[in-house]
Amino acid sequence: MDLLLQFKVNSNLYLRDPESSILGKQIVRRSIDLIDELGFEQFTFKKLALEIGTTEASVYRYFENKHRLLLYILNWYWSYVEYLFLVHLQGIKSPKDRLIKVLEILSEPLPIGYGEVDFEKKKLVQIVIKESSKAYLVKDIKEINNEEAFKPYKELCSTIAQLIMEIKPNYAYPHSLASTMIETAHHQTYFAHHLPKLTDYSNHKGKNYTFDFLTHLVQSILNFN
Amino acid sequence: MDLLLQFKVNSNLYLRDPESSILGKQIVRRSIDLIDELGFEQFTFKKLALEIGTTEASVYRYFENKHRLLLYILNWYWSYVEYLFLVHLQGIKSPKDRLIKVLEILSEPLPIGYGEVDFEKKKLVQIVIKESSKAYLVKDIKEINNEEAFKPYKELCSTIAQLIMEIKPNYAYPHSLASTMIETAHHQTYFAHHLPKLTDYSNHKGKNYTFDFLTHLVQSILNFN
DNA sequence: AATTTATAATAGTATTACTATTATTTAAAA
DNA sequence: TTTTAAATAATAGTAATACTATTATAAATT
Numbered sequence: 001m002d003l004l005l006q007f008k009v010n011s012n013l014y015l016r017d018p019e020s021s022i023l024g025k026q027i028v029r030r031s032i033d034l035i036d037e038l039g040f041e042q043f044t045f046k047k048l049a050l051e052i053g054t055t056e057a058s059v060y061r062y063f064e065n066k067h068r069l070l071l072y073i074l075n076w077y078w079s080y081v082e083y084l085f086l087v088h089l090q091g092i093k094s095p096k097d098r099l100i101k102v103l104e105i106l107s108e109p110l111p112i113g114y115g116e117v118d119f120e121k122k123k124l125v126q127i128v129i130k131e132s133s134k135a136y137l138v139k140d141i142k143e144i145n146n147e148e149a150f151k152p153y154k155e156l157c158s159t160i161a162q163l164i165m166e167i168k169p170n171y172a173y174p175h176s177l178a179s180t181m182i183e184t185a186h187h188q189t190y191f192a193h194h195l196p197k198l199t200d201y202s203n204h205k206g207k208n209y210t211f212d213f214l215t216h217l218v219q220s221i222l223n224f225n
Numbered sequence: 226m227d228l229l230l231q232f233k234v235n236s237n238l239y240l241r242d243p244e245s246s247i248l249g250k251q252i253v254r255r256s257i258d259l260i261d262e263l264g265f266e267q268f269t270f271k272k273l274a275l276e277i278g279t280t281e282a283s284v285y286r287y288f289e290n291k292h293r294l295l296l297y298i299l300n301w302y303w304s305y306v307e308y309l310f311l312v313h314l315q316g317i318k319s320p321k322d323r324l325i326k327v328l329e330i331l332s333e334p335l336p337i338g339y340g341e342v343d344f345e346k347k348k349l350v351q352i353v354i355k356e357s358s359k360a361y362l363v364k365d366i367k368e369i370n371n372e373e374a375f376k377p378y379k380e381l382c383s384t385i386a387q388l389i390m391e392i393k394p395n396y397a398y399p400h401s402l403a404s405t406m407i408e409t410a411h412h413q414t415y416f417a418h419h420l421p422k423l424t425d426y427s428n429h430k431g432k433n434y435t436f437d438f439l440t441h442l443v444q445s446i447l448n449f450n
Numbered sequence: 451a452a453t454t455t456a457t458a459a460t461a462g463t464a465t466t467a468c469t470a471t472t473a474t475t476t477a478a479a480a
Numbered sequence: 481t482t483t484t485a486a487a488t489a490a491t492a493g494t495a496a497t498a499c500t501a502t503t504a505t506a507a508a509t510t
Binding site for chain 2: 038039041042130131133134136137138139141142145150153154157158172173174175176177178179180183184187188190191194195197198199200204213216217220221223
Binding site: 269270271281282285289290291 | 465466467468469
């Protein structure tokens with residue numbers, strides 16, 4: 001993970017702050033590699049421990065279980081996207097142009113402009129696309145939600161909703177449109193790659209399918225071009 | 226499951242046809258109860274076997290694993306929705322009205338008009354909302370897809386896409402809009418209930434939030450009212 | 451140098467996912 | 481009406497997973 005970009009992740013999500021030790025940092029970094037490689041259900045703390053040359057029990061001293069580790073990673077990612085918004089929107093005045101930039105960031109398979117860490121980020125985005133729904137489609141959603149585990153996601157959603165309201169103040173569903181933009185960015189990218197018949201990817205000419213689809217969708221709803 | 230409504234589910238999904246024996250039918254019916262009750266990750270064949278008074282090994286004679294059983298249930302559901310389209314759209318001529326009816330069926334928490342089986346169907350819909358993404362967001366998506374496990378979902382998507390093209394022939398993303406409608410119907414319903422801050426549910430007046438949001442969305446994109 | 455304190459490793463357990471083998475029932479053939 | 485075979489289910493396992501209590505070791509403090 002990028003040393004220059006440290007966000008304080010909700011302390012409810014870990015037992016011992018992984019940023020506070022070398023082992024902790026290794027756990028987070030290598031878990032991103034392994035989850036991307038194996039998928040979340042095949043990923044285990046045993047395999048992770050073996051990979052970084054430690055023991056299962058040591059990993060458990062940082063995270064209660066792999067689900068908590070996933071939430072930690074997702075929280076980091078959502079904070080990172082919020083930061084990307086901050087950086088990339090500052091120069092843009094028009095709310096419409098700002099929203100298009102938001103779509104660009106959300107549909108970008110690999111976030112732009114961070115050189116040597118891009119490789120890790122790419123894996124992170126893959127994890128977000130494939131595994132993030134497994135973080136909230138769970139039995140104990142209520143307790144997890146009470147621990148503020150989805151706060152940065154809600155904030156991201158709220159940031160986008162505010163932009164939407166600037167463009168169309170009388171629109172009744174700014175938050176739903178925002179969460180739909182985020183979720184659709186993920187699953188259309190996944191579908192285009194793995195279940196292309198659920199998309200129109202095969203007869204598309206542009207270079208970023210998801211971005212083009214979402215742009216048309218959002219422009220239609222908020223009536224601008 | 227309703228005896229009057231039997232769809233032949235893809236035989237790749239089971240080892241022994243569950244419709245061919247009493248035990249098989251029990252496995253499917255009670256698994257819907259249990260998955261709804263425990264959630265898919267807590268659901269096991271052992272618990273299911275205990276519930277219906279058989280053994281784990283006997284359940285394994287019908288389904289390779291619980292993931293296959295989930296796919297079987299989802300296939301049944303998608304075929305059922307396709308059937309609902311057939312029944313409920315036949316009287317409607319206008320493509321626009323037909324699409325609105327599609328949205329109504331997709332956002333309906335409990336499908337209409339089947340009396341005594343509605344209770345089971347309600348649980349089925351809950352499972353589809355909560356667990357269906359776990360069926361395709363998996364490492365072995367390629368092999369599963371090759372076995373036609375998502376055929377009825379793709380067909381459903383194609384049916385909706387055709388309707389969209391009738392309304393707006395030059396629209397470039399009919400399949401993506403169709404899959405977005407289906408997926409959004411599910412996750413907005415889930416969000417409204419479990420993570421309401423990702424929606425505008427709290428200040429909504431209508432009785433079917435998801436339907437109202439989706440209707441506005443689709444009408445904007447295909448420009449009709 | 452002695453003693454906390456922090457941290458990690460050992461060695462387990464209960465549960466899960468799955469299977470090979472055996473037993474029992476059902477049905478068809480002799 | 482037996483005999484045989486085919487279908488089906490139960491017994492009894494294994495390997496892996498998720499997790500924990502306890503012990504050992506290293507670092508820091510007094």
